[in-house]
Amino acid sequence: MMKRILTRYPRNWPYLNLKWILICLAIYYTIDLFALGFAWFFQVPIPAELRQALQQPQSWMLKGFLVFMGLVRVFAPHPDGKTKYRNWLKTTPWHPGMPLPLGPITLNFYDLVLLAVTGFMFTKLGMHAELAVLLFGVAYTIAVMLKLLSTGPARIDYLLSLGLLVMFWALPDVRVAALIVVAMYPIEYWAVRHSLKSFPWEPQVPKHVVPLGWTFERLGPEPVKVRVPFFDAVIVSLLFGGSVYVTLSKSFADARRTTEVFLVLAGFFAALIRFGVYCGGSSNPLGLRARIATGRLIIPRFDQVLVAPLLLAALLATALVVWIQRPVEPIEAGTFAALIVFLLFGMGPSLRRFRLTGAYNISQLSSRASRQRLSAQTTSE
Amino acid sequence: MIEVVHVTHHYGIRPVLKDISLQADRGEILALMGPNGMGKSTLLAVIAGALWPVIGRVKIDGKWRRATPEDELAIRRQVVYLPAEPWLPKDRTGREWLLAVGRLYSIPETRLMDHVPRLLSLFDLEGKGDEPIATYSTGQRKKIALAGAIVTEAPVMLLDEPFAGGLDPSGILALKRIFQKHREDRDATVIMATPVPELVEDIADRIAIIHNGELIACDTLAGLQRMTGKAGPLAEVYESLVNMGASSKIEQYFGGSQ
Numbered sequence: 001m002m003k004r005i006l007t008r009y010p011r012n013w014p015y016l017n018l019k020w021i022l023i024c025l026a027i028y029y030t031i032d033l034f035a036l037g038f039a040w041f042f043q044v045p046i047p048a049e050l051r052q053a054l055q056q057p058q059s060w061m062l063k064g065f066l067v068f069m070g071l072v073r074v075f076a077p078h079p080d081g082k083t084k085y086r087n088w089l090k091t092t093p094w095h096p097g098m099p100l101p102l103g104p105i106t107l108n109f110y111d112l113v114l115l116a117v118t119g120f121m122f123t124k125l126g127m128h129a130e131l132a133v134l135l136f137g138v139a140y141t142i143a144v145m146l147k148l149l150s151t152g153p154a155r156i157d158y159l160l161s162l163g164l165l166v167m168f169w170a171l172p173d174v175r176v177a178a179l180i181v182v183a184m185y186p187i188e189y190w191a192v193r194h195s196l197k198s199f200p201w202e203p204q205v206p207k208h209v210v211p212l213g214w215t216f217e218r219l220g221p222e223p224v225k226v227r228v229p230f231f232d233a234v235i236v237s238l239l240f241g242g243s244v245y246v247t248l249s250k251s252f253a254d255a256r257r258t259t260e261v262f263l264v265l266a267g268f269f270a271a272l273i274r275f276g277v278y279c280g281g282s283s284n285p286l287g288l289r290a291r292i293a294t295g296r297l298i299i300p301r302f303d304q305v306l307v308a309p310l311l312l313a314a315l316l317a318t319a320l321v322v323w324i325q326r327p328v329e330p331i332e333a334g335t336f337a338a339l340i341v342f343l344l345f346g347m348g349p350s351l352r353r354f355r356l357t358g359a360y361n362i363s364q365l366s367s368r369a370s371r372q373r374l375s376a377q378t379t380s381e
Numbered sequence: 382m383i384e385v386v387h388v389t390h391h392y393g394i395r396p397v398l399k400d401i402s403l404q405a406d407r408g409e410i411l412a413l414m415g416p417n418g419m420g421k422s423t424l425l426a427v428i429a430g431a432l433w434p435v436i437g438r439v440k441i442d443g444k445w446r447r448a449t450p451e452d453e454l455a456i457r458r459q460v461v462y463l464p465a466e467p468w469l470p471k472d473r474t475g476r477e478w479l480l481a482v483g484r485l486y487s488i489p490e491t492r493l494m495d496h497v498p499r500l501l502s503l504f505d506l507e508g509k510g511d512e513p514i515a516t517y518s519t520g521q522r523k524k525i526a527l528a529g530a531i532v533t534e535a536p537v538m539l540l541d542e543p544f545a546g547g548l549d550p551s552g553i554l555a556l557k558r559i560f561q562k563h564r565e566d567r568d569a570t571v572i573m574a575t576p577v578p579e580l581v582e583d584i585a586d587r588i589a590i591i592h593n594g595e596l597i598a599c600d601t602l603a604g605l606q607r608m609t610g611k612a613g614p615l616a617e618v619y620e621s622l623v624n625m626g627a628s629s630k631i632e633q634y635f636g637g638s639q
Contacts, residue, residue, distance in 0.1 A: 213529075216482055285433045296435075356449075358433075
């Protein structure tokens with residue numbers, strides 16, 4: 001019976017599983033009880049130091065609980081990611097506009113109650129009540145963003161990321177930050193409703209989930225599975241640059257050296273990744289010796305893939321020269337970060353275009369053929 | 382139709398193909414022949430788009446290879462390439478792999494479900510079809526790779542040494558019949574590289590002979606017979622074209638042992 005109560009009631013609130021709320025309250029008040037027990041046992045008033053020390057875990061527990069609930073509010077009732085639930089729902093007369101059997105993904109009155117109670121508990125700990133809205137809201141937003149990635153409309157995530165960035169910019173003013181999170185909710189509400197309209201989000205199952213072997217992987221009609229459109233590359237690079245700028249603007253001067261190291265490493269690895277992704281398995285049609293021998297020093301349809309890594313290297317070298325002389329400025333760091341991401345994802349040619357029209361040899365084959373040829377020559381000699 | 386236009390290819394600074402031009406028509410079986418290491422596999426890989434020729438181009442069905450993404454994709458939908466040593470996903474079963482390859486080429490599911498068991502049966506792989514490819518013998522791996530090429534139903538098949546790699550006589554027979562059937566019923570073009578004349582003599586419409594990276598002949602068996610003045614089987618004609626010293630070397634070898 002107790003199990004039933006803990007997992008089912010209130011009936012229209014199953015997504016905010018009562019069990020978790022009770023567990024949270026139990027832990028919270030156990031800490032208070034400990035303090036009361038201490039006072040009763042030693043027949044002394046609770047020392048201020050002890051009260052303060054006990055409030056620390058209580059506040060962390062409340063914060064953790066709100067983040068957890070923010071995530072659970074989306075993940076628990078969402079049919080995406082729960083194959084059995086989704087498949088079952090497909091067989092029912094459910095359609096967008098009807099309540100979801102496991103509860104709504106959008107927020108309602110019960111969430112307000114939860115936020116009011118936890119907000120009150122924060123005030124008892126001497127903190128802002130708005131912290132509850134902020135923590136719950138950020139977690140909820142992140143969960144919605146993750147779900148939108150698979151159910152669409154995924155590009156709303158850019159708007160929400162921008163919102164989170166502005167929210168972060170507003171910190172440490174908890175009230176303004178909470179207000180921004182609240183202002184973002186109508187976008188999330190619309191996006192969730194919109195995504196439900198495209199239920200059951202037939203997964204874009206790749207035509208093959210079985211590895212196909214190199215000839216089919218590289219020469220089949222689907223040469224590249226992952227594509228980053230130019231628009232997305234630009235937006236992602238701007239958002240990344242913006243977050244670096246905001247982070248650095250908010251941090252103290254001593255964080256600048258750390259940021260420099262982070263950016264230099266990021267630039268270095270971005271160049272390496274870009275080169276590896278394009279040239280991994282695709283080798284130069286003519287090596288340096290052959291280029292010199294044949295006089296074809298540049299092969300534009302292959303060498304184009306070296307442009308982005310070389311630009312990244314040049315950017316890195318410039319940044320190092322400047323930053324050795326003085327610490328990085330937030331605007332510089334943001335621009336540098338945006339350029340790294342843009343050069344990594346946005347600079348042409350796209351991987352698909354290169355794989356389909358570039359002048360390269362598939363390494364696996366050329367190395368095998370070279371080996372074969374070498375062995376044939378060795379044998380004939 | 383496949384057109385190879387003045388293709389030259391190097392490995393490093395060593396030329397492997399020297400100004401090769403040839404064409405294969407629809408519904409034609411063309412055998413690329415030549416001694417080991419003379420450029421057959423390289424030419425096939427160039428036609429398949431796995432290698433980029435240093436000079437020259439390849440045209441398939443009126444579209445240049447790697448000219449535009451759309452043209453290249455259109456070509457890829459028409460072409461299947463099977464190298465001599467294909468990489469197969471060893472942890473998957475043969476049936477799974479065949480289905481995945483068929484889906485990659487957008488073969489309707491119902492046709493795949495009908496075709497795959499027939500292919501497995503044709504190559505005597507019914508018992509192994511649901512076992513991981515890792516458990517297959519060398520010959521069975523060759524068979525499943527060939528079945529993978531066939532299941533695509535691609536009208537252009539580029540096969541590097543399809544009869545090698547441990548294929549048993551029943552497999553060879555099955556493969557020959559499939560090539561003939563594809564040519565007759567579907568107007569398919571098959572280009573295969575092989576160093577063994579006996580294996581292609583009865584099925585190839587034309588034989589292209591590559592020696593030291595150069596195309597020294599490309600004709601029907603009758604045409605090659607006229608060219609060489611030999612009336613015998615392909616092996617004899619081929620021998621006179623590429624291995625002119627082979628008989629004397631054999632004589633020399635046995636003479637030296639006495």
